[in-house]
Amino acid sequence: MDCYSFDKVISDYIESNLSAKQKQEANEHLAQCPACSEKLGDMAQLLDALRTLPKPVTRPDFESRLMARIERQKQQKESPFIHVFHEYSRVISVAAAVLLFVATSLFVYTSVVLPGSPASFPSASIRSVEPAAALPAAAAGVRPEQASGTAEKALPDTNRVKNPDYNSRIMMVNE
Amino acid sequence: MMDKEKIKFTDEELVARFQQGDERAYIELVKRYKDRLLNFVYRYLNSFEQSEDVVQDTLMKLYTSAHMYREIAKFSTWIFTIAANLAKSELRRLKRRRVVSIHTMGYDDSEYEIPSEDFDPEKETTSNYGEKQIQEAIDTLPDQFKTVIILREVQQLSYEEISQILGISIGTVKSRINRGRLRLQKLLKDLKVR
The missing domain is CATH 1.10.10.10 (Winged helix-like DNA-binding domain superfamily/Winged helix DNA-binding domain)
Structure with missing residues (x-):
């Protein structure tokens, strides 16, 4: 047996797993090879050191932390909606943000870029008050200010109703 | 009553009881294996905190997947297989993190692993x-x-x-x-x- 062959069986030699013939060959090699003898002694010491390495232990609250985790998992299983929400919370928030952006963009586009469209600002619909009066005037070729004058006439004067001496006060100011 | 009883049970018997819904059997398995698993995972990862987390994950897996265990293998073999796989994944993650830490470290930051106080x-x-x-x-x-x-x-x-x-x-x-x-x-x- 040479040093290379001894290396291959050194573990079996230590664990006494060699056949009688192999063991005899190994012993003969060890008797004439101080390097392999030293290696064998060193290896036995190393294995002993590995076996006696200090053993770490879990912290005292290990079990309570584990049971708390299990309890949390049980609760998640009981309410699958919450579990799905937690699982996909990022996706859901991104989707919500995109939806909000699209909705805002649509609103701005329809009310600012296309003011004549039906979805424009409320002020656009105020202009079309009294459509019945404005429409025939436009059709007859009347100017808009004339048409609006006729429309204003139709409105009641609320001040006059509430203050009976309204007209006389105006007259005094004019004098 | 149960304390005296459970000493008699083998690991495999405890798993069988847990599979039938006896949670006390699970707790007994946790007590038997938490430190053995930690010893293995700690030597593998060389980080106490991460090793404890891996042992927790292993025992969580035991809780959720105990029904997968079949008595064709010893329970210890089964649980160590789970721990070994989780430890391997954790080591890969730690190595990636350590590489990043070393790249971002200054000359004064030569220690980046915080040793446990308990060990x-x-x-x-x-x-x-x-x-x-x-x-x-x-x-x-x-x-x-x-x-x-x-x-x-x-x-x-x-x-x-x-x-x-x-x-x-x-x-x-x-x-x-x-x-x-x-x-x-x-x-x-x-x-x-x-």
Whole structure:
């Protein structure tokens, strides 16, 4: 047996797993090879050191932390909606943000870029008050200010109703 | 009443009871295995905090997947297989993080691993090898040797159990253990010379 062959069986030699013939060959090699003898002694010491390495232990609250985790998992299983929400919370928030952006963009586009469209600002619909009066005037070729004058006439004067001496006060100011 | 009873149960009997819904059997398995698993995972990762997390994940897996266990294998083999797989994934994650940490470290930040207060790796073993030296050498071992060395030398598992945990033949286990021991010996020699 040479040093290379001894290396291959050194573990079996230590664990006494060699056949009688192999063991005899190994012993003969060890008797004439101080390097392999030293290696064998060193290896036995190393294995002993590995076996006696200090053993770490879990912290005292290990079990309570584990049971708390299990309890949390049980609760998640009981309410699958919450579990799905937690699982996909990022996706859901991104989707919500995109939806909000699209909705805002649509609103701005329809009310600012296309003011004549039906979805424009409320002020656009105020202009079309009294459509019945404005429409025939436009059709007859009347100017808009004339048409609006006729429309204003139709409105009641609320001040006059509430203050009976309204007209006389105006007259005094004019004098 | 149960305390006296459960001492009689083997691991496999406890799993069977847990599969039938007895949570006390699960707690007993946790008590039996938490420190054994930690010893294995700690030697593999060399980080107390991360190792405890991996052991928690392993025991969570036991809780959620106990129905997957079949009595064709020993329970210890099954649970160590789960722990070994989780530890491997964690080591890959830690290595990626350590690479990032080293790249972003300044000259004054040479220590980036915070050692646990509960556990002192400086403590000398019975031989002339210090635990820190041995752990450093184990960390340097290629993964295929590292796992078998820890399972065999630290956990004292049989060749057959290691073969089942890692899904490799007994011949391969023996060969890896022998080569792993020689490598470890050489690494420790080199560490002493340094």
